[in-house]
Amino acid sequence: MKRITKGLAAAGIMTALFLTGCSSGGDDGQVTIELFSNKSENFDTYNGLIEEFERQHPDINVELEAPPEAETVLKTRLVKEDVPDVMSIGGNATYGELARAGIFHDFSESDVLDKVQPSYLEMLGLLVGSEDDGIYGVPYATNANTVIYNKQKVEELDIEIPQTWDEFIAALETAEEAGELPINFTLQEAWTAMPIWNGIAGNDVSEEFPELKNQGQATFVEAYDRVADKMLQLLDYGRDDNFGIGYNDGNNSFANGEGVFYIQGNWAIPDVLSANPDVELGTFALPSSNQAEENDLVSGVDVALTVSEDTDHKEEALTFINFMAEQEIAQRYIDEQSAFSAFQGVLQEDPIFDGIRRNFEEDRLTGFPDHFYPAGLSAENLIQGFLIDKDKQTALQTLDNEWDKVINR
Structure with missing residues (x-):
């Protein structure tokens, strides 16, 4: 061996x-x-x-x-x-x-x-x-990196489950116009940014990125430019202070009707249901591309x-x-x-997962990008900092620099 x-x-x-x-x-x-x-x-x-x-x-x-x-x-x-x-x-x-x-x-x-x-x-x-x-x-x-949604609210707002990025943004606009909180963010805890990051990057960034990065043939600055833009776009559909609530409190608030959509993994669902067994939930894969057939489910x-x-x-x-x-x-x-x-x-x-079951049956899956980042990168803290500062160029360059430091130790 x-x-x-x-x-x-x-x-x-x-x-x-x-x-x-x-x-x-x-x-x-x-x-x-x-x-x-x-x-x-x-x-x-x-x-x-x-x-x-x-x-x-x-x-x-x-x-x-x-x-x-x-x-x-x-x-x-x-x-x-x-x-x-x-x-x-x-x-x-x-x-x-x-x-x-x-x-x-x-x-x-x-x-x-x-x-x-x-x-x-x-x-x-x-x-x-x-x-x-x-x-x-x-x-x-x-596991699955999903968009969890409140079925009752989606039905009341007459929102069709989005298949593309533009359709998802339109759904968020509909929710906002109706006076609802479109996305339940829990960004007080850095790791909760990663389901959003992975959900976008899983379909937007080549699976070869880690290997190419290690060879000096790829950078976050180039490969993750659109990922960063889309994350910043989603922030506009959260709370006034997206960093003021943590994971547990966010699960409880979503369970009790605050928020139409919640970008999280399937692991959050038992906690949400524990807080309110009567809430009706559904799931779908984050449609990070405008080509519906390219929107695979991020799973690992x-x-x-x-x-x-x-x-x-x-x-x-x-x-x-x-x-x-x-x-x-x-x-x-x-x-x-x-x-x-x-x-x-x-x-x-479980019928909660009806919206993503087809992905498993048809093997329409892609891996979590951050599972292939080097141990020690602390990507979640760097990405949380990016979302706070909103300085895309500096954040992506920092990710490049930190990655290089880790693999060259």
Whole structure:
């Protein structure tokens, strides 16, 4: 297996390649393995699934950890030679970084991969790089970058679901003229700008941008010029202070009728419904292009399941992976999480997602652009700053400069 140490050696992560694992065997013959999750949102779902797994496998005990700032915690643990047995992590640059370092088990020969939609395997492969043909994680749950809308308000305003950018702007104008808040922004928290950024860039910027950028053949200044313009255009349809409300408060206000549209991921929907179970919601892909047929749904690997290469209990860890891949279990996960499955035949049937179901059925999907940005770029903070200052040229040049700094460390 190739091990690429650039960018990892300085952090000491490569020392984790020689560890013996953090799991243990009890005196009663029961083996304990750890499941590390980067999402606090799925904590209750995992607890329920672990109970089921332990009933089926009484000789294996699973301990769940889902700390805040999970990626930072995981990297710190790697430095301390403390790698979890099983990891449930996002399909982003950190996954690619750790996979290249040899931290993860290679699933290339696993039958589990036969169940996975090819597009999601390709996304994980791109994160690792074309020079390595290993498959170091099982795409499990996927997400969607959507426009969530209040069905009642859309019907009252006689708005047809927009298929193009101009139609979307016209819908926002209609909402504004009726005295409604067109878009519910929650930009007090920097990360909430990213669903908007990704929703536009996913169809507007070439998927080859990260590779070309690393080769010095592309820049944010050129490739993201229209993306920046469109983001600024959308700001005009928010609150007087788009940065005065955060994610949780924004979910609550949208649930209770403030806003016609909300550009967020499917992950926000359970929180919105928790605040108001009676609100009627729909979703559609952000139509960032004026060519309707080019407006694919931005989707990515929200949860990849993987196993430590050097765990002392690989058989038990892989048994847990196989359990998670069972159709009934995979269906239970996406139903509880309002998510989508990377597995063929495991379908999200909630009518809220009727407007994007066709994208999954026809594989009209494109990846999250920021999943391919280098770890450490802190794009969300730079983009939030851009939206506050509205200085497009400076912001895009800063993104270029910071990207170059990160990859040249």
